Amino acid sequence: MTSGRDRRLLLAAMLASVVRPAWADTDLAWGLPELMAGLARVKSGSAQFVERHYLQVTTQPLVSTGVLRYAAPDRLEKQTLAPQPGRLSIEGDRLLVEQAGSPGRSLSLREVPEISALVDGLRATMAGDLATLNRVYTLALRGGAADWQLDLVPRERRMLALVSGIRITGSFDLLRRIDTYQPDGDHSDMTITPDPS
Amino acid sequence: MRRWAIGLWLAGLVLAIGVIVRTPFSTDMSAFLPRAPTAAQQMLVDQLREGVVSRMVLVAVQGPAERLGDLSRGLAGRLRADPGFALVANGDADAMAGERALLWQRRYLLSPEVTAERFTVAGLHAALLRDVALLGSDFGVLVKQSLPADPTGEILGLADTLAGRARPRSADGVWVSRDGTQALLSVSTRAAGFDIDAQEAGLSHIRAAFEATRQEAGVAAELVMTGPPVFAVAARARIKGDAERFSMIATALVAAVLLLAYRSLPVLVLGLLPVASGALAGIAAVGLVFGFVHGITLGFGVTLIGEAVDYAIYLFTQTPAGGRARDTLPRIWPILRLGMLTSVCGFSAMLFSHFTGFAQLGLFTIAGLVTALAVTRFVLPELLPVGFSAVGSTVFARPVLALVERRAALRWGVLAASGVAVLALASHPGPYWEDELSSMSPIPAEALAQDARLRGELGAADVRLMLVVERPTVQLALEASEAVAARLDPLVSARALAGYDTPARFLPSEALQRARQAALPAPAVLRDRLAEAVGGTVLRPDLFAPFLADVAAARSGALLHRADLDGTGLALQVDTLLLRRGAGWIALLPLQGVADRAAVERVAGGGVVFLDLKQASDQLLGDYRGEAVTLSLVGGLVIVLLLAVSLRSPARISRVLLPLLASVVCTAAIVLAGSGRLSIFNLFGLLLVVAVGSNYCLFFEGQEGARRPMVASLVLADLCTVIGFGILGFSQVPVLHGIGTTVAIGACLSLVFGAVLSARHA
Structure with a gap:
């Protein structure tokens, strides 16, 4: 079964592959604006994720798996399937948290600025929203169009106390992996596998 | 010949002035209460006078987006150092450190979740599983730090209540408007709302602090203030300004007309003697009888004895050319006297009013008119230049x-x-x-609309509905508040209302604090239960020493008292909701977002009063x-x-x-x-x-x-x-x-x- 959303994702990937040579030939011409423009072209998509949290308070990494869904311009959903089902979604300014065994909680993003900045960073990257990213983080881009790394360092002190940096690794307009580093040495990584069409 | 009249008049003036300088003037709203007010009316005026809303200034700073944080922190810092302000909130988490530290230290006395079940093996295990789930989620960063000391997550719920419903958008660590162009602050003055002079001083302190902050930051920025203190000060200034401006114009015009009629400046001034004497006598009489004079009595009173200006006009204008004012009197005196008595009778009913304000007004008018007419009758004819005639009239x-x-x-x-x-x-x-x-x-x-906008952005709801309990002691009032809260909680869950405040939130009754202490297990028991609960989770077993220590301390430690809140914003919150009334205490529970009013009203009864301030x-x-x-x-x-x-x-x-x-x-x-x-x-x-x-x-x-x-x-x-x-x-x-x-x-x-x-x- 191929959903319309997946088809659009595929289309975007194909479109990206058509444009690729131009970037590959002149890497100088490729930068943040081009990356963002490419990401902005992806209007929707879904992907499987595996997330590992390496924490000092636990004896082993906490692994969770689930599905990421994105729909332009501002809807992002992170559905955790294991070990405990749960769902966190943002749309516009609303953050909806559903955890197994407790009623859903709908919050305004501004009620939890630390979380919102984290999730918003991911959403803004997917949306190719350079203005939002620039407002919340200092950005550093490395690599080329086919294999890029975008480092996000929070601007706000309060958030910096919780997250020292986020590294998003991708290829063309697909996100592959997200590493999150915390000041105390804990970190987490999330590998993303776009759904096959 | 009538020297005695002038002497008596001057003596009376001196006496009146002597009384007036000893008479306090008041702008206190309570003069507008009935002499036997209902509970709701008393509460209304109390709230207007000194309620938390009456002293809250909402402040917006408009400036370059990237400097709003600096401006907000700079302004808040200056205001916090000013003893005139009880609470300055700008969303700065560092500034809330005192509140958070207090909640953290006293979490086992304050958290409504503290029950015996929560500290059984099963309860602890469930809490730890929740922690693990949270650690693996996007909220992990928030939980991780508090986990070793607070595995049951008391602080999470408490921090939630601390934030309250006021959750404006935040940028660079401070509250900002939705469009991100203004930094927002809420500033509560220490002075009560009815003290307009103090409010005016407070507002000018805010302006000065803003100016200093703006200059230090070296940016162009604008200050917007709104809220009841701003309105009270502006209203007074506006009424005063309009009254002065229009009175000046009116006085000039009236003087011109009278000059045209009298063609004499001294006579024009003489004509004011009755009304001026009347006003002084009125103030003095009210001061003697009531002990104070309300500002409104003064304003309306002088208006109501405006008739006295006419007395002199009648006397002067009806004195024929070459005649003497003294000879005019027998002709017009009976009419003047009856006219004055008519007014006095009209106003005398006010003396019997239930409202102090009306009674003062009645007395002022009566004393003023009688005096004014007496001055017209006995003093003016002596002072009028011989041969005066209002030729132009x-x-x-x-x-x-x-x-x-x-x-x-x-x-x-x-x-x-x-x-x-x-x-x-x-x-x-x-x-x-x-x-x-x-x-x-x-x-x-427009000012009201701006107030509504800022209020909405700051989440500072206008308090309209509240439940009120009155009890003989603080502890009984707090216990009653807790009983009311227990009945409100299910209504909140059922969405009959969005939420409520209670003084017991940050100052639980001693009975409830003791019950929470009793719910905490003894150290050895807790250690064993925790060890059993941690088994089978991925959490490191040696993590929770701080938890064991904190519970042991809370279990046998001192209870939380009102004085412990000093120096934090929680003190103001409790003080404005828990008030001394006569020999007893009242607790206010303001209600927010009431959707099902009937359901909430059913909570009232048995010493709990439902109050609709607007009604x-x-x-x-x-x-x-x-x-x-x-x-x-x-x-x-x-x-x-x-x-x-x-x-x-x-x-x-x-x-x-x-x-x-x-x-x-x-x-x-x-x-x-x-x-x-x-x-x-x-x-x-x-x-x-x-x-x-x-x-x-x-x-x-x-x-x-x-x-x-x-x-x-x-x-x-x-x-x-x-x-x-x-x-x-x-x-x-x-x-x-x-x-x-x-x-x-x-x-x-x-x-x-x-x-x-x-x-x-x-």
Whole structure:
């Protein structure tokens, strides 16, 4: 079964592959604006994720798996399937948290600025929203169009106390992996596998 | 010859001034409470006087987006150092460190989740599983730090309540408006809302602190302030400003008219002596009887004895050329006396009002008019230059004399107009009276809209509904609050209301704190249970020493007392919700977002009162207006009796009463047609119309034929009244506009109607 959303994702990937040579030939011409423009072209998509949290308070990494869904311009959903089902979604300014065994909680993003900045960073990257990213983080881009790394360092002190940096690794307009580093040495990584069409 | 009169007068003035300098002046709202207020009315005025809302200034700083954080922190820092402010909130987490530290230290006494079940093996295991799930989620970063000391997650719930419903958008660590262009702060003054001088000082401190911050930051920025203190200060300034400005214009115009009539500056000044003496006597009398004078008494009182300005005009203008004022007196004295008594009777009903404000007003007016007339009678003739004559005044008489000549024809016109006015009044669609307090506010609608916007962005709800409990002691009041809260919680879950505040949130009753202590297991027991609970989770077992220590400390530690909250914003929160009342204590539980009012009202009863502040204020206003109407009617009845006794002839009585009644009815109809509703200010205006109009009618009725000087004096007096009040009518401030237009129209009509209906055959 191929959903319309997946088809659009595929289309975007194909479109990206058509444009690729131009970037590959002149890497100088490729930068943040081009990356963002490419990401902005992806209007929707879904992907499987595996997330590992390496924490000092636990004896082993906490692994969770689930599905990421994105729909332009501002809807992002992170559905955790294991070990405990749960769902966190943002749309516009609303953050909806559903955890197994407790009623859903709908919050305004501004009620939890630390979380919102984290999730918003991911959403803004997917949306190719350079203005939002620039407002919340200092950005550093490395690599080329086919294999890029975008480092996000929070601007706000309060958030910096919780997250020292986020590294998003991708290829063309697909996100592959997200590493999150915390000041105390804990970190987490999330590998993303776009759904096959 | 009459030296003694002047001596007595001067002595009286000195005495009055002596009393006045010892009399405190007040702008306290409680003068507008009934003498036996209901609980709701008392609460309403308490809230207006000193409630938390009454002292909260909402501040917005507009500036470059990237500097808003600096501006907000700079301004907040300066204000926090200012002893005039009890609480300065700008969303800066560092600034809330005191509150958070207190909640953290006392979490086992404060958390509503602390029950014995939570600390069993099963309860702890469930909590730890929740922690693990949270650690693996996007919220992990938040949980991780507190986990070793707080695995049951008490602080999470408490931090939630601390944030309250005020959750503005945040940027660079401070609150900002939704569009990100303004930094937002809420500043609570230590002074109560009724202390307008202190509020004014507070606002200027905020302005100065902002200016210093702005200069330090070196950026262009703007300050916007709103909230009850801003409105109170602005309203006072606006009323004062308008009153001064319009009074100045009116005074200049009236002085010009009088100069034209008198052609003498000393006489012009002399003419003010009765009203000035009357005002001083009025203030002194109120001070002696009540111990204080309300600002409103002063404002309205001086207006209501405006009639006294006319006394001198009558005396001066009716003194013929070459004659002596002393010789004029026997002719006009009986009429002046009856006119003054008419007004005094009209106002005397106010003495018996349930409202201190009205009673003061009644006494002020009576003392003022009696004094003013006595000064006119005994002092002015001695001081008037010999041979004075108001040579310029006769020109004023001409138009009214024309009316008097044609009165037979005009009579039917006046009666017909009155009939139309009665019909218009009777068929007026909708309510007659303006009972919405807001429509009488001198605050412009744009300012109210801006206030609503900032209030919305800051989540600072306007408190309208609350539950109130009154108990003999603090502890009983807190326990009662907890009982009410226990009944409100299910309603919150059922979405009958969005939430509520209670003083017991940050200061639980000692009974509840002890119950929470008792729910905590002994150290050895807890250690064993925790070890068992951690087994089978991925959490490191050696992590939780801080938890064991903190629980042990809380279990046997001191209870949380009010003094422990000092130095934090929680103190203000508790103090504004937990108030001493007489020998007892009352606790307020403000309600937010009430969707099912009936369900919430059912919580009331058994010593719990449901209070709707808006309803209470509207009702108070309605009572106030209702009593003003009653008093006016009683006053009117007394006037009829007085005239009946004095004039003793139905024909004479009706010649005085008919034009008065006609002008009151027509004025009311015109004002009602113009503004759609009548307010209490219009009513005061009508009282004054009766006071001055009765003099006109008595003069017309009392003197055989319409003598030119007499008519000239009436026109002159009327002109001064119409100018003085007509100018006030141009003010946008409702009180000035209401009184001004009413009196100007009414005074004009009563002169015309008096000329047509009162004048006797020549």
